[in-house]
Amino acid sequence: MKLPALPMLICAALALPALASGDALSPQRQAELETLLYQDCGSCHGMTLRGGLGPALPRDRMEGFSVEALAHIIQHGIPGSAMPGWKALLSDAEARWLAEHLRTDNRLESLQQD
Ligand code: HEC
Known part of the structure; x- marks a missing residue:
């Protein structure tokens, strides 16, 4: 059996719910999410x-994750660690907004800066 099948399946499973939630967030909700972050x-x-307590989240490292992977971490947390899931508080679109923010508009560009 070829190994890449499982990661492909997982990626597809993670991407599917994301496709369904394309709704744009209001500027006010975006500001609230930025405060939350x-x-x-x-x-x-x-x-x-x-x-x-948790690791640094600089933009240059967040770019190494896909939006789907980051949104999944945000929604479900990291089992066995202190990282909680935010599903009760955040919609899929909101988790994706945070994930995109971490990869693009992140206030911390790199741990190397200044
Ligand atoms: C109660 C503390 C806590 C809070 C609150 C928290 N995190 Fe975390 N987070 C952690 C810990 C601890 C880890 C590392 C888990 C591990 O892999 O051992 C982590 C890991 C992560 C990672 C993976 C980082 C990597 O390099 O592996 C991301 C992304 C992340 N958190 C984003 C968020 C976001 C976005 C929020 C807010 C919605 C958030 N976290 C809130 C504790 C927290």
Whole structure:
């Protein structure tokens, strides 16, 4: 049996719900999500995302994840770790917005900066 089949299946399973949630978020909700990212997520990952209880989340490292993978981590957390799932608070579209923000508009470009 060829090995790549399983990762492909997992990727497809992760991408499917994402396709269904293309709704645009209001500018107000986007501002709320940004506050959530730097304050709530920041309580573990650092207010500037430089890390704390959780690892630093600089843009240059977040680019290594797909939007789907990041949104999945945000919605479901990382089992066996302190990283909680946010499914009760965030829609799929909102988790994707956070994932995209981490990969593009992230206030922390790199741990190498300054
Ligand atoms: C209660 C503390 C806590 C909170 C709150 C929290 N995280 Fe985490 N997060 C963690 C920990 C701890 C890990 C590392 C888990 C592991 O792999 O051992 C982690 C891992 C991650 C990772 C994977 C990073 C990597 O390099 O593997 C991402 C992405 C992430 N968190 C994003 C978020 C986002 C976005 C939020 C807010 C919606 C958030 N986290 C809120 C504790 C937290």
